[in-house]
Amino acid sequence: MNEMKKAVGTPATTFSEREYEICVAARMIEDGKSYWVAIGGGPLYAVLLAQRLYAPSAMYVTEDGVIGPEPLLPLDPLVIGVASRPNYRALMWSTMNGLTEHAQLGHMDYGILNSLQVDPYGNINSTWVGAYPEEGRRMNGPGGADAIASACWRVLLMVDQQKRKFVPEVDFISSPGFLDGSPGAREKAGLPRNTGPWRVATPWAVFDHDEDSRHLRLIARAPFVTVDQILAEMDFRPLLADEIEVLEPATEEELLILRSELDVTGQNTGVGRWVAQAEDGSWSFAEDNG
Amino acid sequence: MNEMKKAVGTPATTFSEREYEICVAARMIEDGKSYWVAIGGGPLYAVLLAQRLYAPSAMYVTEDGVIGPEPLLPLDPLVIGVASRPNYRALMWSTMNGLTEHAQLGHMDYGILNSLQVDPYGNINSTWVGAYPEEGRRMNGPGGADAIASACWRVLLMVDQQKRKFVPEVDFISSPGFLDGSPGAREKAGLPRNTGPWRVATPWAVFDHDEDSRHLRLIARAPFVTVDQILAEMDFRPLLADEIEVLEPATEEELLILRSELDVTGQNTGVGRWVAQAEDGSWSFAEDNG
């Protein structure tokens, strides 16, 4: 997985699962590339962390049309776009349609998204849990994710490592992955050529998609979990890379930036369980904080 | 012809044909309506004159996207758009596409256009004289006139009263009138419903289009020409209204505004022949100044 950068700083021994997921995602950010980032949350923190440590000239946009901002942190709760702090010092203020057009033109190298549910082909559900439309429960809806997942060249998905989130078939395809996984499935549905899912990052693992089958493939694991633990938290069996890389732990430097600069209110620090490394090098989970 | 306003001021006894055409067009401008005006020339002076005498709240736009300007006169030669004097004190600066979209939405009540050639159905040629594409000569092209003639509700055309300009069939339909004149011809070609030519103003006459046949119909003549003189300067016979109104001559007030405020460089004063009224009330043409 050559796209993963070497962690900067001293290995840390205690951090939350969500913090770790952000660190891992940040190490995958490519310098000099553009990112259409889901408004708020993990994707935004990943790219902000990357700008500080791994990819100083990575540029990001959000769906309200802000291009290349230098946000004034911390952001106000729930005020994540069309607002003065997140959109501070942008290079350009456009609109939702303006940005969508730039993405349709191919200017957006990567999208970074959260997802409620994902299937082996990277299809994303954020609309419905249950049997649509009769049974179950409506969730948020795709928001801007359908455009991000359609028009960016590559999509990095951030998902919790939970069995109910990795499912053989999503309850509803809100935003497109490789659809049924057949060759040209996206193109036949009118989506731009050669686009699609790229990586899935969870607090425990990194996946890519097999080039032929488009099926999700486990390529890396966190140092504090085994492959079996990961598989146990999936409702289908992913492909396994020939060699499954062991990811570096979060570093003190990553965490310092996250906690003291990016997320001073602890929105991410406090999500998921904590992991801790004992002096003998072994890892364990603390009580669930979520 | 109830759309024609009563002339303001004292009847004048000497003026040029082009000045008169502008006065006649100005008297047809409706207060509180929007005009998409061909950039530069007679159409612009007609609406500016109307704003001062007949229709203070008529609003105009030009194809470079300027909305409701108060131009600083005189304009520089040939600098008729995307420039500081014509676009001065506008309500909004948009672009060519922005304005075209506003017109497609129905916000433009009238278009005012010059034309090189017109046929009985109000089709406009500004592209070619001769047999396209082999023989003849290329002219300017439609410019913005195709959009004006397509998307405004009504079109007021300004044409010289010359036999070679009123032809049974134009050499090339650059911008649409009623096309072949058949019912629904414009709609079948994809143009918006219930739009089309409204009036043709020349230095000698005003025409409308018969509601059934769509054919050009003479409805008014200048005081200094007869109907026969007009017909002699047309290469087809228009319909004749039951009663052909006699237009009022240009007024001193109209001419004062035109000459001292709008067109101080005499671009229009100097075009076409002069007409003069003798003390016995008879009119005659001076030498051609054109």
Add this chain to the structure above:
Amino acid sequence: MDVLTEGTAEYLKVDPDGFREWVRDHKSRALVSKLVSEQEAVERLVADGDYFVFDCAEAMRGPMSLIREIIRQRKKDLWIAGKFTFFIPSMLVAAGCVSKADMGFFLGWGSVINKAVQEGTLKVYEYGNTVMTMRLKAGAMGLPYMPMRILGGTDTFRYSAGKIIDDPFTGEPMVAMPALNPDVAVIHVHQADVYGNARVFGTGIAHVESALASRKVIISTEEIIETEEFRRDPGRTSIPYYAVDAVVHAPFGAYPGECAGYYASDPGAIIEMGAADKLDAWDAYLEKWVYGVASQDEMMEELVGMTKLRGLIQRATIKEGYRA
């Protein structure tokens, strides 16, 4: 035209020529004052059964004072465009104002929308935010539809009103979405004159598109400024007066949200909406914030107060880009 696939959603009738006729007959190209009270604007321009679009959300330059007035006047049977929203769809559904929704995004912490769907009082059709703004863009260009490169192949598409057609120039499949020309749009702006010329500073969702695409347009504005100001800097005009039907002077009209450059959001009051949603306690919320006060001014006076207001204004320290 060969339609290869099409979604199942009911959609607002597409009628560009009818829209043109509405514009010709109902909008004014004369400069006439359109300044009215929030009560009059909503009474006159929002009708039961209207397709209703509002721009932005309750946290960010949403037209909150007018949305509250719509609820106060107990408008019914609205069909809403749910793009880039948080709790507003739930609030409007809880208030009994909505019977249909084209949904791109909302924050569904509670069950009000699910319950309304189950009870058959609400129909929901599926879209994404940008699909909705593109539909509005087609509507704002005078077109019947918009081709696009997004959404194809998804269930969202399947339950939308989209079609997949073959592009006449490349022969490739292409998503086409019906234009959206709402009956009524409500947009909060920074500055407007009495004729409806309006300026929005900062980014936006689809304020320009919503204004141009809609039959009836109500602008609420932080400040009323002279038309002279527009003439001094015409490049800053976002919305031309001829698209606008009513101008409401609504200082703090985006409360509890931020109006960038003018005042910050009130996080507590936004979370109060979230709590109302999560706890299915919209009745109490509406009683307090909407029915219990007669107007925006009264709400600001009685429920917000000068001290808090001063704090919100004080926190809006970033002015760059938000002044002409």
Add this chain to the structure above:
Amino acid sequence: MDVLTEGTAEYLKVDPDGFREWVRDHKSRALVSKLVSEQEAVERLVADGDYFVFDCAEAMRGPMSLIREIIRQRKKDLWIAGKFTFFIPSMLVAAGCVSKADMGFFLGWGSVINKAVQEGTLKVYEYGNTVMTMRLKAGAMGLPYMPMRILGGTDTFRYSAGKIIDDPFTGEPMVAMPALNPDVAVIHVHQADVYGNARVFGTGIAHVESALASRKVIISTEEIIETEEFRRDPGRTSIPYYAVDAVVHAPFGAYPGECAGYYASDPGAIIEMGAADKLDAWDAYLEKWVYGVASQDEMMEELVGMTKLRGLIQRATIKEGYRA
């Protein structure tokens, strides 16, 4: 898709996916300096055979210094977008640079274009100005075509590349024009930074659309400003850096035309172009204004001079709206 009628014009291949791949592989999303000389920009980015779009005309913020450089470098076989132009098409044809033209408007006082058509060295296809800008808009949106409500039924349409299709939502006939994604765009702006972020003040023809729609984009700019300035007022940014491939510092680059807010036009020098056209005397004109000088700076120094220049600047008294 049922095509009811179609025009006969050859047109630049429509290939939205190919354009996307070009953007991915050739444009930079990193902030890297693109500041180059006019010579280098044209040498590197304008190729013989390119489809070439320039925005505005010689009298009004046209990219005149770069057009002169294109002639000076004797580029050949260009296909030009002749929208909202005066004498530039004739000048480019007279200079032997052009083999095809999509024509919306030009001022044809002379015979150079007619002669080239008769001699078979020039092919002309028929459009209107706004049809061309709409084609560019489709190209700038990543779409293969643009539906529109204009031009149907005319001979212009017949000799264009348009089609009449039936709209899939209303069943009504509708004009569709192929998107235009030029090989190279040349645009003169008021202010840019070295990365290509650019500001245009005042109205425009299709500067934003041309920049976004084109594979190679050269910006010439009156002023180079700090990126900090863009960050202070992001609402004034017209063109984002990632669309731009080269930035040329070209003060007075619109000469002999006006650059609103900066300097007035030089009517005498514009009429000199008209006279060259009318008298078929382009050779002498080009010898004087293009071949006879090595660069924009040399032309300004030797043929315009400081006294005249001061006059042009002095006449630009209207500043309102032309400053950030």
